[in-house]
Amino acid sequence: MSTKQSLRITEIFFSLQGETSRVGLPTVFVRLTGCPLRCGYCDSEYAFHGGESWTIDRILEEIRQHGTPYVCVTGGEPLAQKGCLTLLTRLCDEGFAVSLETSGALPIDHVDPRVSRIVDIKTPGSGEVMKNHWxxxxxxxxxxxxxxxxxxxxxxxxxRQLIMDYSIHHRCPVLMSPVHGGVEPDELANWILRDKLPVRYQLQLHKVLWGNTPGK
Structure with missing residues (x-):
């Protein structure tokens, strides 16, 4: 099935997944342009504006060239573009293992159920806690x-209080990571161990390997 619908794309690149339970897997990243949030620690501000218009067919063609089953749709905030839902379904139909990285500010209930939804909860330190779509x-x-x-x-x-009050760890795996260049990685690790918090600690592997280089 051909899909002529277009999306605004900042970049499509091949790298190692740096976060989530898929960390380390060779993955194609599709970074959509635009975001309604302005988190203080954002590392993809270059995706707020600009980009180029790509048809979904063209996006699929580019992804296939990299020869990996893993695709991550990210941003910006990918769900800010209505065509993102169509792209996610098309990727699943093509047999890719698809994850979606979303800020948690927009509803996720219409996302294709075959997609693994990686949902950020904005903490007070982000400056955007009021944007959480609870x-x-x-x-x-x-x-x-x-x-x-x-x-x-x-x-x-x-x-920690939110996780325990709502038993979030019983709904889905919970990830916790330190802001790159902010809280010391060992500090967060020690807090988690001290409280026996049922979360997965993670560092951003791509930052360890390549720093803040776009397209990595």
């Missing part, structure tokens, strides 16, 4: 993952 918590499944980016200990305590 209803998303009700539709998470074990195929999804929830992520907290921690700026400081107050963020950690806020996230």
């Amino acid at each position: 209803q998303n918590l009700n539709v998470l499944t074990r195929a999804d993952e929830l992520k907290f980016v921690i700026c400081h200990e107050a963020d950690y305590q806020w996230a």
Whole structure:
């Protein structure tokens, strides 16, 4: 089936997945342009504006050239473009293992159920905590993952309380990572161990390997 619908694309690149349970897997990343949030620690501000118009057919053609089954649709905020839902379904129909990285500010209930939804919960330290779309918590499944980016200990305590109050770890795997260049990685690790918090600690592998280089 041909799909002529277009999306605004900042970049498509081949790299190692740096986060989530798929960390380390060779993955094609499709970075959509635009985001309604302005998190203080954002590392993809270059995706807020610009980009180029690509048809979904062209996107699929580019992805196939890299020879990997893993595709991650990210941003910006990919769900800010209506055509993102069509792209996700088309990728699944083509047999790819698809993940979606979303800020958690927009509803995820219409995303194709074959997609693994990686949903960020914005902490107070992000500056965008008021943008969280809390209803998303009700539709998470074990195929999804929830992520907290921690700026400081107050963020950690806020996230810890939320996890325990709503038993989020029983809904889906919970990820927790330190802001790159912010809270020390060993500090966050020690807090998690101290509290026996049922989360997966993660560092951004791509930052360890390549720093803040776009397209990595």
